[in-house]
Amino acid sequence: MMIPVVDVDIKEKELQAVQDVVKSKYLVEGKNARSFEKKFSDFTGTKYVTTVVNGTCALHLSLAALDIGPKDEVITTPFTFIASSNSILFTGAIPVFVDVNSETYNIDPEKIEDNITKNTKAIMPVHIFGNPCDMGAVKDIAEDRNLVVIEDCAQAHGASIDGKHVGNFSEVSGYSFYGTKNIVGGEGGAVTTNNEELFEKIKSIKNHGRSPAGGYLHHLIGYNFRMTDMTAAIMNVQMDRAKEILSKRHYNGDRYRELLKDTEEIQLQKILPGHQHSDYIMAPLVQKECVSQEQIIEYLKSKNIGSRTIYSLLSYQQPCYHDLSKWPLSRVINYPDYSKVKCSVAENIAKGHFELPMVTSLTKENVEYIAETLKQYF
Numbered sequence: 001m002m003i004p005v006v007d008v009d010i011k012e013k014e015l016q017a018v019q020d021v022v023k024s025k026y027l028v029e030g031k032n033a034r035s036f037e038k039k040f041s042d043f044t045g046t047k048y049v050t051t052v053v054n055g056t057c058a059l060h061l062s063l064a065a066l067d068i069g070p071k072d073e074v075i076t077t078p079f080t081f082i083a084s085s086n087s088i089l090f091t092g093a094i095p096v097f098v099d100v101n102s103e104t105y106n107i108d109p110e111k112i113e114d115n116i117t118k119n120t121k122a123i124m125p126v127h128i129f130g131n132p133c134d135m136g137a138v139k140d141i142a143e144d145r146n147l148v149v150i151e152d153c154a155q156a157h158g159a160s161i162d163g164k165h166v167g168n169f170s171e172v173s174g175y176s177f178y179g180t181k182n183i184v185g186g187e188g189g190a191v192t193t194n195n196e197e198l199f200e201k202i203k204s205i206k207n208h209g210r211s212p213a214g215g216y217l218h219h220l221i222g223y224n225f226r227m228t229d230m231t232a233a234i235m236n237v238q239m240d241r242a243k244e245i246l247s248k249r250h251y252n253g254d255r256y257r258e259l260l261k262d263t264e265e266i267q268l269q270k271i272l273p274g275h276q277h278s279d280y281i282m283a284p285l286v287q288k289e290c291v292s293q294e295q296i297i298e299y300l301k302s303k304n305i306g307s308r309t310i311y312s313l314l315s316y317q318q319p320c321y322h323d324l325s326k327w328p329l330s331r332v333i334n335y336p337d338y339s340k341v342k343c344s345v346a347e348n349i350a351k352g353h354f355e356l357p358m359v360t361s362l363t364k365e366n367v368e369y370i371a372e373t374l375k376q377y378f
């Protein structure tokens with residue numbers, strides 16, 4: 001049987017929680033969402049949390065609440081899921097792609113400065129695969145240049161820097177609870193902030209610009225980004241199980257790092273001192289020029305080990321970015337020619353990484369077998 005790269009950790013308790021919501025007939029965002037928000041606030045140590053339908057909306061809402069809009073530039077990374085930069089496009093702002101660090105795969109703070117223009121308003125670092133970015137360096141630049149920071153924490157539940165959960169190093173942060181994440185809701189997202197005033201605005205924009213009392217008075221133009229209470233019920237139970245789920249993931253991550261640390265043919269994602277990885281994705285880089293990412297993946301699959309590449313095309317390399325003419329805002333906004341963008345380090349990682357199973361159903365023997373099988377290849 002193939003050891004899977006994706007396997008959702010859902011138990012009877014989640015099923016029961018959904019059934020309870022359905023039976024109650026209160027299907028819209030309600031007490032489960034409130035309960036989840038409280039738990040997620042305790043978990044992340046971020047004061048204010050609101051649920052949203054998914055991580056993409058979480059980022060879009062974060063940007064909208066910060067008044068990021070047409071023609072503003074937002075600096076981000078190209079080595080991520082396309083949602084990161086798409087959320088910038090949705091506001092009318094322009095994603096500016098900055099290359100990543102070859103060891104952490106995260107945005108390279110040293111390269112940010114060169115890309116700041118008079119139109120730059122924000123930086124959106126992404127804790128890719130759950131590896132915390134160098135937030136100290138990003139924050140220094142942001143403070144120095146009067147920019148806001150939005151953390152993309154979609155993959156980073158359980159990741160921290162010096163004991164502080166990610167998402168607390170910026171004005172506002174977005175999380176995803178998509179079905180493969182460490183903590184799942186099927187679809188699902190959350191926006192977190194420590195700024196009360198901003199939080200009120202976030203809650204309003206998420207709910208068609210209403211005041212907290214609800215009703216049909218709309219102060220702002222907003223969206224409907226509310227989640228259902230069925231989703232919230234799953235996430236609520238997942239939060240109760242977060243410790244159990246994350247401890248398995250951290251065990252897997254630590255064990256791989258231990259078993260593979262001397263395998264020179266691959267490079268593991270570097271975790272900076274004091275940083276805790278969320279252990280969402282383990283994706284080493286092939287270091288040997290004669291071996292391709294496809295060859296390793298095929299080899300692993302032949303040994304019943306699930307593997308795949310994730311972002312083998314960077315965001316700016318996607319066909320939709322090469323031809324933005326189908327994006328309506330391109331009628332009024334002059335986008336850069338993304339086909340001319342080049343982030344060589346990220347391109348190298350895109351072509352060299354391969355994912356290893358990190359799911360909670362892995363046994364200790366599975367991890368050892370996977371590491372051993374990988375080593376045998378070289």
Ligand SMILES: Cc1ncc(COP(=O)(O)O)c(C=O)c1O
Pocket residue numbers: 054055056057080081083084126152154155175176177178187188189
């Ligand atoms: C880094 C990153 N950002 C944003 C998102 C968007 O989240 P969602 O799929 O919940 O919309 C994802 C998720 O899948 C992601 O991995």
